[in-house]
Amino acid sequence: MSPMKLCVPGERLCSTEDCIPGTGTDLRHGYIFATLAGYVLRKNEGEELPVISVVRETEAQLLPDVGAIVTCKVTSINPRFAKVHILYVGSTPLKDRFRGTIRREDVRATEKDKVETYKSFRPGDIVLAKVISLGDVQSNYLLTTAENELGVVVAHSEAGAQMVPISWCEMQCPRTHAKEFRKVARVQPEYLQA
C-alpha cells in the first residue's frame, strides 16, 4: 500500500465530480480544497461518489454545536439555573473551557415547574447534557438535561465519597449511606468503567 497522501491548507484535492467534500475541506468553483494539514482520506459511504476528508491526530477542533452531547462540570447553582464548564464534546476533550447554562426549565422533561435546581445538581458534579442553543451575545451556551440519558453521572457526597445512583432522582453515599437528590442520568453500559 502506498503511504497515505498528506496535504496542507489550500491544496486542491480533486474536482466535485470525483468526490463529495467531507470534514477539513472547502468547496470552491467546483473543486475541493483542504482546509487542514493532515491525511487525505477517501471513503465510500454507499453514495455514488466517495467522501473526501482531511483528518489529523485529534478531530478538527470541535466547538459545542446545537444537538451535541457534552460532558460538563457544575461550577455554581442558583434557583434559576446552574452554571457549568463544558469539558467534552462527544468524546473529544476541549482544550479550552467553554461555559454553559442549564436553566431550571431545562433540567427535566416533566413537571418542569416543580424543579428545584438545588435538588438536581451540586457544584462539582459531572453532568451529561445536550446543547439546545448557542445562546445570544449576552448569554452562554444553553444546555438541557431533559432526557433519561442526560443528567448527573458523577457526584460526590458531603462526606466526599463518590455516590451511587439509586433512582432517577436520588444518589447514595457508600460511606454514610446518606441520600442526596440529583437529576441522575440513566447509566449507559459504555460509561460504567469510568
Place this chain on the structure above:
Amino acid sequence: MPFDTRRIRGPEESQSPLLFLSPDKVPEASSRQGVRGNGDVRPVFARCGLVSQAKGSAYLEAGNTKIICSVYGPREIERKDETDMKTGRLVCDFRLAPFSCMKRGAWIQGSEERDLSATLLESLQPGVCLHRYPRSQIEVNVIVLENDGSILAHAVTCASMALADGGIEMYDVVLGCALGQNGNTCLVDPSHSEECGSWHEGYGENRGCVTVALLPNLNQVSGLNADGEMREDTLTDAVRTCLDGCHKLYPVVQQALTRAVKRKAPPPEK
C-alpha cells in the same frame, strides 16, 4: 515615562555601548557580495509544534532572524460585548523580545509592535475560515527572539504555520516576503543592517521597504505594506519580486507542516 512598579527597575538612564564606539572602529556593514544574490531569500528553517501548552505553534529561522509563534483557541471570548454570533475573531499579539534588537527594547509594548500586530492580523485574517468558529476567538502570539530584518514577513509565515499546526481551518496558508529598495538595487529578504542601511544614507528617491503576504494557492495578496518613497513601476516590480520570494518559501512550509502531522499521529486506517 510611567513608573513601573511591576518589574525590577534598573538605573533611571543607561546607554548602549554601541553609542560610544571609537569612530575608527565602527564595524562595516557586511555586503551581500558572494554570500547570497540580491534576489535570494535566506535559507529558512521551520518547525511546528514546539510549544507543548499551545494548540499549535511554529518556530522559524531565516538567517539570524528567529521567530516563535503559538496559537490558542478557539476559545470563549472573555468580553461579552465583543462576541460575534456568526463568526470567530482572530487576535494577534506581536512582541519583540527586549534582547532581540541591537538596542535593548522596553518591556512595554511600543507603537511599532502595535502596528505590526495590526498588520499581521490583517494579513492572516483572509486565510482563516473564521465562520467555522462562531462566538469564539483564536489567539496568535508572536515573539521575535532575534531581529535580523524582515520580521513582519517571516512572522506572517510563522503564524500561518502555527495556525495550520493547531488544526485551525484555513482557506490557504499565508506566506510573507520582504524587499528593501535602495535606488536601483533591490534586496530580497533584507537583513537588519540592510534594512537600516538605506535610511542611514538619508532621504533618497526610490528607497523603501515592501512586505507582501500571499495566499499561494488562491493567488491572492492578503497584505501589502510599503514604507518610503518609490516610483510606481519600481513598486510594481517590487511586489512581483516579493511574490516570487513567497513561492520559494512554500515547499519549506509544506514540509514542516506535513512532518508535524506525521509526528503527531500515524496514518489512520483506511
Place this chain on the structure above:
Amino acid sequence: MAAGFKTAEPLEYHRSFLKENCRPDGRELGEFRPTTLNISSISTADGSAMVKIGNTTVICGIKAELTTPPSDAPNKGYIVPNVDLPPLCSSRFRAGPPGEQAQAASQFIADVIESSDLINMEELCIEKAKLCWVLYCDIMCLDYDGNLLDACIIVLLAALKNAQLPEVTVNKETDLAEVDIQKKRRLKISRHPVGSSFAVFDDSIIIVDPTAEEESLSTALMTVVTDEEDRLCAVHKPGGTSLSGEKLQHCINRAITRNKEISKLVDKVIGSMKATK
C-alpha cells in the same frame, strides 16, 4: 474513559498515581525531567541561554548598557533581572503588564542574585562614581509547564557565564567613554546557585520538579536554592500547607545533589562553547 477521569477529576487522577509512588508522566516522585541547555543562540544579546526542563522552556538574553553607578555604592554596577510570562507560553497568562506570578519570579531571581553572591558587583564598575555596567537580564518563558523558578535560575547562570562585555576606557581628555568591541572579556561568576522545586500533595507526599498541572493541584510549593559548597542561598515557600523539619531537610538534601548535576551540565555546555571558538 481514562482520559475522561483525568479531565473530570484531576486530583483523584494524580492521587491514584502517587499511591503507587509514580506520576502520570512515568516519573518517580524524586525524579527531575530531562534538562537541556543551549547557549549563545541570540547574537543580538551580549550573553544568552535557553533551558528546557521537560516541556518548560525559558530563554534569557543579557544586554549590557552603560550608566552611572548607584550613589549609595559608587564602586558597583547593576544587575536587573526580569521574568516575563507572555501569553505565548500558556493559555493561563494574559497580554499586558506582568501578572502576580511573573512579578514574584522577578523578585525571587533578584533576591537569589543578591543572597548568593553570584557575581561581584564591583566587577561591573568601570570608573568609580562615574561609569559602570548595567546588565539587563531579560528572561522569557516560551513554554510553561511548571517549575519556572528552577529553569530561570539555570538560564540566568548560563547566560551570565556566556556573556562577554566589550572593553571600555574613559578618555582622559574628553571625559567620555570609549568602547572597543573587538576586545571582549567574560564575567567572573563566583557562585553557582541552583534551585530545586518541590510540590506537596496531601500534606505529606513530596514530588520534585512539578509540571504545571501538578503545581495547580498541589497544596504547597517550595523552592530551595543552594550553591556549589552546599550552602543555602534561598528557601521560598509561598504559603500552602505546613511542612515538617524532617521533610524540609530531605528537600535540602535533594537540592544539593541537583546542584551537582546542573553545575556539571552548565560547565560542560560552557566548556564545549569555548572549545569550539
